[in-house]
Amino acid sequence: TRVMQMNKMKSLSMLARSFSVSSQSNYKVSVLGASGGIGQPMSLLLKQTPGVKELALYDIAHTPGVAADLSHIDTAAKVTGHTGPEEIGECLKGCDVVVIPAGVPRKPGMTRDDLFTTNASIVAELSKACAKYCPKAFICIISNPVNSTVPICCEIFKKSGVSDVSKVFGVSTLDIVRSNTFVAEAKGLDVSTVNVPVVGGHAGITIIPLISQCQPPVSFEQAELEALTARIQDAGTEVVKAKAGAGSATLSMAYAGARFAASALDALSGKEGVVECAFVPTDKSECGYFSTPLVLGPNGIESNLGLNKLSPYEQTLVEACMPELKGSIKKGEDFARNYN
Numbered sequence: 576t577r578v579m580q581m582n583k584m585k586s587l588s589m590l591a592r593s594f595s596v597s598s599q600s601n602y603k604v605s606v607l608g609a610s611g612g613i614g615q616p617m618s619l620l621l622k623q624t625p626g627v628k629e630l631a632l633y634d635i636a637h638t639p640g641v642a643a644d645l646s647h648i649d650t651a652a653k654v655t656g657h658t659g660p661e662e663i664g665e666c667l668k669g670c671d672v673v674v675i676p677a678g679v680p681r682k683p684g685m686t687r688d689d690l691f692t693t694n695a696s697i698v699a700e701l702s703k704a705c706a707k708y709c710p711k712a713f714i715c716i717i718s719n720p721v722n723s724t725v726p727i728c729c730e731i732f733k734k735s736g737v738s739d740v741s742k743v744f745g746v747s748t749l750d751i752v753r754s755n756t757f758v759a760e761a762k763g764l765d766v767s768t769v770n771v772p773v774v775g776g777h778a779g780i781t782i783i784p785l786i787s788q789c790q791p792p793v794s795f796e797q798a799e800l801e802a803l804t805a806r807i808q809d810a811g812t813e814v815v816k817a818k819a820g821a822g823s824a825t826l827s828m829a830y831a832g833a834r835f836a837a838s839a840l841d842a843l844s845g846k847e848g849v850v851e852c853a854f855v856p857t858d859k860s861e862c863g864y865f866s867t868p869l870v871l872g873p874n875g876i877e878s879n880l881g882l883n884k885l886s887p888y889e890q891t892l893v894e895a896c897m898p899e900l901k902g903s904i905k906k907g908e909d910f911a912r913n914y915n
């Protein structure tokens with residue numbers, strides 16, 4: 576077991592740090608919700624990501640302008656713009672990676688679950704299109720509430736006859752990015768060397784940073800650890816409050832989304848040791864979906880590294896998140912079952 580643990584730690588320390596360079600410019604990447612607060616800066620980052628041959632931008636509004644603007648940048652990716660449901664097929668055909676930030680963001684006082692009413696049907700509609708036009712693509716879901724939108728996508732895929740959902744991911748990368756930043760600040764470390772795995776889901780107490788597994792190892796007094804954990808769990812709300820009605824995190828999410836997409840491209844190109852945390856279906860958790868570090872390969876999840884060894888405090892956090900997480904997952908599954 577010690578050797579297995581060492582191997583896991585090695586994999587964790589390889590968690591992607593920045594947009595790594597995939598040597599081939601071979602892949603078609605699509606952004607659904609490309610005109611939004613996240614969609615625009617994320618598309619800008621993807622336009623500069625090596626490995627992207629075509630960047631297909633879809634939204635219900637403003638896509639021609641965003642596409643025209645980005646298309647003048649002197650990088651290899653060819654940019655196309657697609658507007659409205661009649662153009663989504665063209666956008667998705669031949670796609671290798673789809674990133675989905677479509678949907679409304681929070682305003683102060685709202686929970687992510689308050690977005691369900693609007694975003695559930697947006698994600699269901701887009702998932703149906705992905706199942707039809709690019710069922711083998713990596714589907715990276717940013718739209719909130721992630722704890723429900725990922726089950727919605729998986730159920731819609733199954734209803735559409737696509738049983739393999741090992742390439743459907745809820746993007747929780749921003750939680751890792753924030754944890755790395757806050758831990759580095761607290762300990763005076765070079766942030767580029769810090770990797771904190773974050774497990775569970777993507778809302779409040781379901782966000783569980785595993786600071787005991789941080790690379791390099793760090794230690795905190797219990798009170799400090801609890802304050803740091805709470806800040807990571809509430810970091811989205813911190814931004815929502817600071818933006819005071821103008822939305823939620825967009826720029827840091829654009830960075831995190833582009834980083835996850837770059838890891839998907841690396842995995843597709845056969846690069847070894849690509850590890851990212853993401854919220855995915857799993858039989859390793861009693862609730863059926865959980866975020867853990869994953870080794871990514873050309874076929875999606877190559878192996879699920881699981882939770883590894885938790886501290887007693889982290890164990891209590893995992894137990895505490897289960898009722899909320901199960902409720903959010905069931906809400907998504909029930910919605911998808913009744914969706915036509």
Ligand code: NAD
Pocket residue numbers: 607608609610611612613614633634635636676677678679680681690694697700701716717718719720721746747748749750777822823824825828
């Ligand atoms: P935004 O309102 O600025 O942009 C959303 C975009 O989605 C708009 O351009 C809108 O036209 C588009 N859209 C709406 N319905 C659509 C449809 N049916 N098809 C295609 N596009 C459609 O919002 P934002 O700030 O970019 O946030 C988007 C989502 O991302 C929100 O749900 C937010 O909560 C979520 N988010 C998630 C994370 C995370 O860590 N996973 C982080 C930040 C934000």
Ligand code: LMR
Pocket residue numbers: 680681687719749810811812814815823824
């Ligand atoms: C975040 O974590 O920033 C996002 O989930 C957006 C939000 O509503 O907090």
